[in-house]
Amino acid sequence: MSPSVPRPLPTHDDVEFWEATRRGEFRLQRCSDCSRWRHYPRPACPDCYSREYSWDEVSGRGRIYTWTVVRGPTLPVFQERVPLVVADVLLDEGVHFQAELLDCTPEEVRADLPVEATLTELDDEFTLVKFRPANR
Amino acid sequence: MSIIPGKAAVVGIGQTPFGKGLGRTEYDMGLEAILAACEDAGISPSEIDGLVRFDMESLDEEMLLSALGNPDLSYFIGTPMGGGGSASVLVHAALGIASGMAETIVCYRSRARGKNSSFGKAQNQGGRYWERLAADLPDVSGMWHVPQGLVTAFQEMAMITRRHQIEYGTTEDHFGEVAVTFREHAIRNPNAVMRMEMTLEDHHQSRMISDPLRLFDCNIETDGACAMIVTTAERARDLRQPPAIIRAGSLGAGSHHRRLSTLFDRSREEDSAARTGKRLFAQADLSPDDIDCAYFYDFFTSLVIIALEDYGFCPRGEGGPFVADGGISWDRGRLPCNTNGGQLSEAFIHGFNNNLEAVRQIRGTSTSQVEDCRFALVAGANTDPTGAFILERAS
Numbered sequence: 207m208s209p210s211v212p213r214p215l216p217t218h219d220d221v222e223f224w225e226a227t228r229r230g231e232f233r234l235q236r237c238s239d240c241s242r243w244r245h246y247p248r249p250a251c252p253d254c255y256s257r258e259y260s261w262d263e264v265s266g267r268g269r270i271y272t273w274t275v276v277r278g279p280t281l282p283v284f285q286e287r288v289p290l291v292v293a294d295v296l297l298d299e300g301v302h303f304q305a306e307l308l309d310c311t312p313e314e315v316r317a318d319l320p321v322e323a324t325l326t327e328l329d330d331e332f333t334l335v336k337f338r339p340a341n342r
Numbered sequence: 343m344s345i346i347p348g349k350a351a352v353v354g355i356g357q358t359p360f361g362k363g364l365g366r367t368e369y370d371m372g373l374e375a376i377l378a379a380c381e382d383a384g385i386s387p388s389e390i391d392g393l394v395r396f397d398m399e400s401l402d403e404e405m406l407l408s409a410l411g412n413p414d415l416s417y418f419i420g421t422p423m424g425g426g427g428s429a430s431v432l433v434h435a436a437l438g439i440a441s442g443m444a445e446t447i448v449c450y451r452s453r454a455r456g457k458n459s460s461f462g463k464a465q466n467q468g469g470r471y472w473e474r475l476a477a478d479l480p481d482v483s484g485m486w487h488v489p490q491g492l493v494t495a496f497q498e499m500a501m502i503t504r505r506h507q508i509e510y511g512t513t514e515d516h517f518g519e520v521a522v523t524f525r526e527h528a529i530r531n532p533n534a535v536m537r538m539e540m541t542l543e544d545h546h547q548s549r550m551i552s553d554p555l556r557l558f559d560c561n562i563e564t565d566g567a568c569a570m571i572v573t574t575a576e577r578a579r580d581l582r583q584p585p586a587i588i589r590a591g592s593l594g595a596g597s598h599h600r601r602l603s604t605l606f607d608r609s610r611e612e613d614s615a616a617r618t619g620k621r622l623f624a625q626a627d628l629s630p631d632d633i634d635c636a637y638f639y640d641f642f643t644s645l646v647i648i649a650l651e652d653y654g655f656c657p658r659g660e661g662g663p664f665v666a667d668g669g670i671s672w673d674r675g676r677l678p679c680n681t682n683g684g685q686l687s688e689a690f691i692h693g694f695n696n697n698l699e700a701v702r703q704i705r706g707t708s709t710s711q712v713e714d715c716r717f718a719l720v721a722g723a724n725t726d727p728t729g730a731f732i733l734e735r736a737s
């Protein structure tokens with residue numbers, strides 16, 4: 207049996223994220239009172255303490271804030287695919303999201319590189335948000 | 343005003359030999375270190391009435407009580423947040439003493455967590471944490487990091503390190519300088535596991551693990567245990583060793599590297615280490631200039647550079663030039679750091695080996711002794727909610 211990617215274990219606080227990506231939508235929490243976006247999911251807004259929020263679709267656009275190139279040691283399932291570029295993307299909505307950067311070599315990645323989200327199926331149940339350089 | 347300053351002292355230190363794949367349990371090594379610390383202090387284990395446990399520790403109160411003849415514990419507590427809590431143990435011990443909850447407190451850490459240290463699949467059988475943590479995504483951040491390939495602490499640290507480079511132009515030479523300096527210290531220390539000479543070139547040639555971190559930027563993987571005995575400053579005067587008085591101890595919460603989104607949402611000035619440092623110096627009524635040597639949580643070279651900034655030893659962004667000038671070297675530096683070789687070269691006991699070395703500096707028994715050492719600062723991991731303390735030589 208080939209090694210598999212560890213799967214997310216959703217809770218009531220974040221299951222809507224995973225349901226959305228399975229439908230092909232990238233949604234994050236947004237405060238219903240002050241309109242600020244947030245990630246990771248939290249039951250209250252850290253800016254205004256409101257507990258009202260919705261799961262709104264984000265643009266999927268952002269820039270590389272920082273990154274690493276995973277070379278190992280790591281879990282066997284990732285070791286098979288190194289070098290793996292994983293980045294922190296500062297989304298246009300002002301929140302940070304960590305994801306693998308596809309279609310970009312370790313030599314091409316740089317700070318502030320514009321990127322866009324691409325939804326990538328992990329299995330029947332889960333779809334991950336990954337990124338690739340914008341306008342390619 | 344804090345009740346901590348001057349009330350408690352470290353009076354005993356003990357450890358096992360450090361090494362790779364020692365083939366011992368954490369239980370066995372932990373007991374060896376604790377008994378050695380009691381012996382060093384000149385007290386009986388039956389006198390222990392307080393215990394501070396590191397939160398990732400598998401050796402628990404019940405296991406210890408059953409092996410130590412059931413001492414009467416009136417105070418027991420733990421430190422949260424992994425490496426962030428490595429120095430906090432002494433803060434909690436100082437509080438336990440100063441508040442009167444206990445009179446003789448043991449703090450300990452035992453680790454068999456190297457690549458070849460596993461005896462089986464259970465968490466208490468040793469081996470690499472991340473290989474198991476990653477498999478079952480036990481915390482809230484796991485589901486956001488691990489499926490994307492961000493599995494280990496060093497990959498998260500690599501991202502934090504890269505950001506420091508982007509903002510301040512910190513270089514590989516700066517990282518290498520930390521590794522080479524701490525290796526120089528380790529070569530002088532017979533307890534250290536890594537004692538082969540290292541040049542800047544060796545550092546740059548070492549294999550890339552997770553860009554920009556190379557193998558020689560990472561803490562070593564070792565087994566071993568460390569323990570300390572803390573008691574009242576008053577009683578310390580009558581014991582066997584020169585006391586290391588706890589002059590100040592502080593804690594500070596902020597973001598955690600396993601949650602990079604919230605970590606990058608904050609400025610470092612509003613994060614755990616900077617907050618801890620400000621409180622520490624205020625409580626001690628000292629400034630960074632007063633400190634004779636420091637022990638930063640050197641899980642990665644770059645985090646030492648950032649810690650120098652967090653604790654105010656240099657302005658933000660100037661940690662790289664600070665180390666490039668030899669600033670952290672035992673014989674050349676304005677602030678000798680990790681004179682034992684630290685976790686990069688002596689051993690990785692979750693910072694507890696650095697705690698012990700700070701006590702040796704105060705006693706005057708380090709293999710890289712700082713002349714007339716009066717104040718030693720020790721800090722926990724600066725990318726977690728953390729803690730720090732300052733030890734003082736009794737006058």
Ligand SMILES: [Zn+2]
Nearest residue numbers: 237240251254
């Ligand atoms: Zn709000």
